[in-house]
Amino acid sequence: MTAAIEFQGVEKRYGTTLALENITLEVPKGELVVLIGPSGCGKSTLLRLVNRMIEPSGGKLLVEGQNVLEADAVRLRRSIGYVIQSIGLFPHMTIFENVEVVPSLLNWDKLKKRSRAAELLNMVGLEPEKFGSRYPKQLSGGQQQRVGIARALAADPQILLMDEPFGAVDPITRERLQEEFLRIQREIQKTILFVTHDIDEAVKLADRICLMRDGKVEQYATPENLLAYPSSDFVRDFVGADRELKRLGRVSVASLMRPVAKVDIRFQTSETASVLGTLSARDALSRLLEAGGELLVLDAQGGIIGTISLNDLTVANMDYRQRKP
Amino acid sequence: MKLARALIKNALLWAALFGLFAWQDGWKILLETLMGRNPPPLFNRATLLQLALEHISLAGLAMLGVLIVGLPLAVWVTRSTGKPFLSLVSSLTALGQTFPPVAVLFLALPIFGFGSTSVYLALFLYGLLPTVSSTLVGLSSVNENARDAARGMGMNEGQMLVRLELPLALPAVLAGLRTSFVLLIATAALAPLVGAGGLGQPIIAGLSVNNLGYVLEGAVAVALLALLADYTLRDLERTITPWA
Numbered sequence: 001m002t003a004a005i006e007f008q009g010v011e012k013r014y015g016t017t018l019a020l021e022n023i024t025l026e027v028p029k030g031e032l033v034v035l036i037g038p039s040g041c042g043k044s045t046l047l048r049l050v051n052r053m054i055e056p057s058g059g060k061l062l063v064e065g066q067n068v069l070e071a072d073a074v075r076l077r078r079s080i081g082y083v084i085q086s087i088g089l090f091p092h093m094t095i096f097e098n099v100e101v102v103p104s105l106l107n108w109d110k111l112k113k114r115s116r117a118a119e120l121l122n123m124v125g126l127e128p129e130k131f132g133s134r135y136p137k138q139l140s141g142g143q144q145q146r147v148g149i150a151r152a153l154a155a156d157p158q159i160l161l162m163d164e165p166f167g168a169v170d171p172i173t174r175e176r177l178q179e180e181f182l183r184i185q186r187e188i189q190k191t192i193l194f195v196t197h198d199i200d201e202a203v204k205l206a207d208r209i210c211l212m213r214d215g216k217v218e219q220y221a222t223p224e225n226l227l228a229y230p231s232s233d234f235v236r237d238f239v240g241a242d243r244e245l246k247r248l249g250r251v252s253v254a255s256l257m258r259p260v261a262k263v264d265i266r267f268q269t270s271e272t273a274s275v276l277g278t279l280s281a282r283d284a285l286s287r288l289l290e291a292g293g294e295l296l297v298l299d300a301q302g303g304i305i306g307t308i309s310l311n312d313l314t315v316a317n318m319d320y321r322q323r324k325p
Numbered sequence: 326m327k328l329a330r331a332l333i334k335n336a337l338l339w340a341a342l343f344g345l346f347a348w349q350d351g352w353k354i355l356l357e358t359l360m361g362r363n364p365p366p367l368f369n370r371a372t373l374l375q376l377a378l379e380h381i382s383l384a385g386l387a388m389l390g391v392l393i394v395g396l397p398l399a400v401w402v403t404r405s406t407g408k409p410f411l412s413l414v415s416s417l418t419a420l421g422q423t424f425p426p427v428a429v430l431f432l433a434l435p436i437f438g439f440g441s442t443s444v445y446l447a448l449f450l451y452g453l454l455p456t457v458s459s460t461l462v463g464l465s466s467v468n469e470n471a472r473d474a475a476r477g478m479g480m481n482e483g484q485m486l487v488r489l490e491l492p493l494a495l496p497a498v499l500a501g502l503r504t505s506f507v508l509l510i511a512t513a514a515l516a517p518l519v520g521a522g523g524l525g526q527p528i529i530a531g532l533s534v535n536n537l538g539y540v541l542e543g544a545v546a547v548a549l550l551a552l553l554a555d556y557t558l559r560d561l562e563r564t565i566t567p568w569a
């Protein structure tokens with residue numbers, strides 16, 4: 001069993017409106033799956049089925065192999081991290097107390113709670129000594145989002161549900177949060193269902209994207225495949241005219257470069273004439289547009305591992321390279 | 326810490342106020358300066374301290390009744406089991422307050438007879454509304470997102486109430502208590518009409534024998550009690566809701 005969450009023909013009705021229709025979807029353990037689609041397509045509904053905030057009207061939903069309708073709702077929710085757009089921090093509790101909510105419900109002892117909260121605040125980039133005793137009102141929007149994430153991770157849940165967690169912050173903060181969140185996820189490897197409106201955010205974060213429309217799954221694929229092989233005009237329109245550029249954002253320079261045999265001598269290379277192999281091809285494109293011609297590709301130690309030019313950044317090359325294992 | 330300091334400060338203020346009430350000679354001089362010596366302006370059937378103590382215990386006990394009945398009532402009608410009674414309770418408490426307390430006093434007379442029981446009943450009914458209605462407002466104003474987050478993190482109904490709703494409703498609840506209590510202190514001045522004591526005695530006696538000194542003595546003392554009660558409860562509101 002590798003699927004952490006499994007929707008089997010799930011349906012959700014509100015009166016006569018069908019909010020979700022025959023959803024069949026597997027979320028593999030340890031992967032970050034992004035739910036995206038136009039407003040009202042059922043993303044939040046799908047998310048909230050998982051911790052039984054709402055119940056399906058038909059079909060079956062398994063969380064870690066167990067039918068949610070057979071699970072104790074309160075216990076289930078304590079075992080799943082939950083982050084909502086408006087964050088929902090409790091204004092009358094300090095930051096420490098907010099992070100300790102679920103551990104408190106689970107009756108952890110005081111010291112264990114506090115040290116866990118401090119550890120998590122550090123992880124999301126907030127010094128516990130400085131922020132722990134403040135009230136939510138005394139934090140910026142971005143800082144509150146971080147606390148929301150720390151709070152969801154407090155009892156070390158294996159599954160995390162996040163409904164537009166970065167929705168309420170400015171674009172720059174948002175990008176910083178995304179990067180830090182990716183770093184954290186690489187470390188903790190949780191199964192994450194993540195709702196967003198923003199295709200760039202989806203492409204940046206997702207292991208898989210589930211694009212929804214009118215309560216149905218339109219396409220479920222890796223970001224690379226969604227961008228390369230949109231299954232319908234709707235998907236093509238949704239990902240935007242610049243989908244090839246977005247694809248470049250998902251691949252590294254190293255995967256598109258022309259490799260050269262490793263040379264022993266370390267060149268003294270100038271800034272503009274080289275890029276790191278780990279850089280995204282999209283950023284390399286920007287450098288190529290600036291510098292023209294060809295760039296040297298370096299490894300982390302500064303050794304030359306290849307060259308890259310505009311000709312390497314073509315769709316054909318991406319297709320060719322992606323097909324190779 | 327902060328709360329302890331506020332409690333000590335307010336306890337001292339109350340001690341000072343009752344010390345002032347106990348200073349019979351001071352009041353005599355003051356009233357004689359203002360009103361003249363004839364008729365003697367200081368109420369002579371009881372000391373001011375006695376009257377004030379009677380008064381505050383009338384209002385205080387009625388307030389206790391308001392708390393014991395009003396708070397659970399307001400919480401209950403916001404739970405799923407009591408929801409059907411929400412509008413009934415709101416209208417009944419509103420009715421309790423639109424009824425003039427004097428009328429309640431006299432309506433209670435045939436049932437409870439002369440004495441403080443009738444006063445307690447009238448004060449209780451009169452004080453219920455501010456407490457109940459502001460508790461209802463406080464509970465219903467709890468942010469929907471915070472509620473959603475609490476439920477999503479696995480709080481059950483009781484935990485939501487104790488850990489989230491009541492603490493967040495606290496400022497509104499305290500404001501309601503304050504309004505009720507100040508109202509009761511003022512209204513308790515009617516108590517002597519049905520034979521109970523308190524600071525209403527010099528006021529009502531003064532009106533019937535046309536002695537303005539008596540009226541002034543009672544009225545100033547009632548005002549001082551009400552002002553200090555208001556101040557103390559405001560102070561507590563501030564210190565126990567540091568997040569607001």
Ligand SMILES: Nc1ncnc2c1ncn2[C@@H]1O[C@H](COP(=O)(O)OP(=O)(O)OP(=O)(O)O)[C@@H](O)[C@H]1O
Pocket residue numbers: 014017019038039040041042043044045046197
């Ligand atoms: N409690 C409810 N009662 C009735 N209809 C509802 C309810 N909750 C959601 N719906 C409907 O179900 C559909 C899906 O709603 P949902 O909140 O899942 O959309 P969403 O994809 O999250 O949208 P958004 O991006 O705007 O948050 C919508 O048409 C909505 O009107």
Ligand SMILES: [Mg+2]
Pocket residue numbers: 043044045163
């Ligand atoms: Mg939504």
